[in-house]
Amino acid sequence: MAICAIVIAGGVGSRMGQKIPKQFINVGEKPVIVYTLEAFQNHPLVDSIEVVCLDGWEQVLVAYAKQYKIDKLKWIVKGGTSGQESIRNGVYNLEGKLSEDDICIVHDGVRPMLDPEVITDVIRVAQSHGNAVTSMPYNEQIFIIDEEDPTTTTQYIPRETLRRVSTPQAYRFDLLDSKYHEAFEKGVGIDGSNYTNTMMVQLGVRLNFAAGSDRNIKLTTPENLEFFRAWAAEKEARDE
Known part of the structure; x- marks a missing residue:
């Protein structure tokens, strides 16, 4: 049973307000995408990496992979016009390359603060149950608008009944591939902010929770980027 990480880096990141896509912004000595790739490169259970890349940036990614010795990177696929199209492109590219029982980890390229323990647990749960989504308790109160x-x-949702779910997510390849075909054939779970996990639920799949981390944030705003800069600087100081 092989483990493949699909890293989604096909967005332009307009909300970040930068001149280049946020996954290619330099933080310290490295672009954001390299931090993400290194998390999988350095994890002993991960065998290969596929990146779904923003069109026109493929050769930049190839150069970075060579520079930072990301030798688990096996495939680079062109992104789609939406997040779900990008993931679909990555999944379809793996047809004939992965076996049915191989595990695919789907992860946002702009979530670079990825702990190895989170990767380990999402793999463990997916191997046992066929899928896994990293999750955390929800600690704020949620009220419903009248x-x-x-x-x-006049209504609220008890926070004990909620979980925050993000990437990485992991799925057996046969499940992942068949459900993306079904979703795009039926037009289910592929619009708006849908992601693999919401698509799966809409197609009747029961999902299994794995451990998450509060540090594993998505770089969406300039404030997120500043937090990551501080984290990267601290990490570099520890590694010296």
Whole structure:
């Protein structure tokens, strides 16, 4: 049973307000995408990496992989017009390359603060149950907006019933591949902010929780980027 990481790096990152895609912004001595790739490169259970890359940036990625010795990178695939199209492109590219029971980890390229323990647990759960999504408890109160007066509320959702789910997520390849074919054939779970996990649930799949980390944030805003700069500087100081 092989383990392949699919890293999604096909977005332009317009909310970051930078001139280049956020996955290629330099933080310290390295671009963001390299930190993400190194998490999988350095993990002993991961056998190969595929990157779904923003069109036109493929050769930049190849150069970075060579420079930073990311030799587990086996495939670079062109991204789609949406997140779900990008993931689909990556999954379809692996047809004939992976076996049915191989595990695919789907991860956002702009979540670079990825602990090895999180990767280990998502693999463990997926190997046991066929899928796994990293998750964390929700610690804030959630209230439901009143339909007649959206400035008020009379209902809340007990936070004990909620989990925050992000990437990495992991799936047996046969499940992942078949469900992306089904989703795009039926037009289910592929629009808007849908991701692999929401698509799976809409197609009737029961998901299994794996351990997450509060540090594993997605770099979306300039504030997120500043937090990551501080983390990277601290990590570099520890590694010296």
